[in-house]
Amino acid sequence: MKSLFICFVLFSGIVSGQDFPTLFPVDPFDPYNDAARLFDAIDGWGTDEDKIISVLCYRTASQRDIITTTYNNQHGSLADDLKSDLTGTFKTLTVMLTHGMIKFLSLELHDTMARAGTDEKSLTEIIMSRSNQELSEIRTFFIDYYGHSLASEIEADTSGAYQTLLIQMAEGLRDESTFVNMTAVEKDVVDLYEGGPAIEGTNEDIYIDVFSLRNYVHVNEVAILFEETYGISLTTVVTTEFEGRDMGNALVSILQYSRDKARYFASRFHESIAGAGTADQDLMRLTISRCETDLGNIKIAYQNIYAASLSSDVSDDTSGSYRSALLALID
Ligand SMILES: *[C@@H]1O[C@H](CO)[C@@H](O)[C@H](O)[C@H]1NC(C)=O
16 A cells, blocks of 8 residues: 555656656755865875765765865865866766856856767757756856857857757746646647648748747647647657758757656667767766756656666766766766
8 A cells, every 4th residue: 555655656746747856965064074075085195086976976066066165265176186186087077076057067068069060969958958047047157157158159059940949948938837728739730830841841930939938848738739630740740841950850859858858868868878888978967967856757767768777777888986976976
C-alpha cells in the first residue's frame, strides 16, 4: 500500500512536471570552512582531489559562488589555483564549478559560439532551457564581461531564420505560464499549415513566433493538434520546410523539449557519451546545469529509453577524479 502510494506520488509528480534534482544545498552552510578545506587541499605539495570533490561537488552553484568569493578574498584566485594544480578534464570541471550559474552558462554560450564551427545543438539547448529571468541576467553578464551583447555574438555566428529565432528566444519574451488557450492553439496550427505545407516556400516569421513566444505546453498542444488535423507530424514538417538547416534542427529540439524535457535531456546526455570518445564539455555542462533542477527525472527517462543507467554509462566513459566528480553530481 505504502509503495503504491509512493509510486503514485512519483508518477503524478512527473506528469504534473515536478522536477527532481540530484544536488541540494548543504545546510548548515559554512563558506569559510569550505574555502579553508579547498585551500588545504590545494596548498603545498600534491593535491587532495577527493577533498576538492567533497566541497565543490556537494554545494549548489550559488553556494559555490560564495565559497569562491570567500576563497578569492583570502587566497587570491580559486580558479587560478585549480588551473595550476590540476590537469585535464578534472581541471576543466572544477574550474567550471567555481562559477555561479549565470556566469557558467554565459561562458558556455560564448565558448559554444567561439569554437570553430558553432555548435548549434548546444547553443539551442542552453538558450531554450533558460527562464526569461536567467536570460536577462545572462544578457547583462555579456555586456559587463565581454563588452558586447549576447545578440551581437549570435548575429556574428549564425544566419537566416535560425539567427532570428535565437535572438528572439534570447530576448526572453516567451510566455512562461502553463495555460493553454485552445482557440489560440487552433489558430497557430492553421497559421503554421498555411505558412508552410500549403504554400510554395515558408512563412518563416510564423514559425519563429510560435516557437519562440508560446509557452511549452502550448507548443506541445500545437504539435498534437497539427498531426491530428493534417495527418503529418509537425516534426516532419519543420524538417522538410527547413531542410538541412540549423533552423529545422532547432525547431525539432524545441518540439522534443516541449513534449518531454527529461527525455530531451536524456538524449542530449546519450549523444555526449555514445559512440567512440566523449563530448566532455557537453557532458559537464549537462551535468552542472541540470543537477540542481531535473537530473533525477532525466535519469529515469534515460533508463526508460536506453535500458541502461546514466550513472553507469558515464562511469564507463570516464575515469579518475573526473569520473568521481561527475558521479557525485549525478547520483
Ligand atoms: C484565446 O485565444 C483567442 C485567439 O487568439 C483570443 O481571441 C482569446 O481572447 C483568448 N482567450 C483567453 C482567455 O486568453
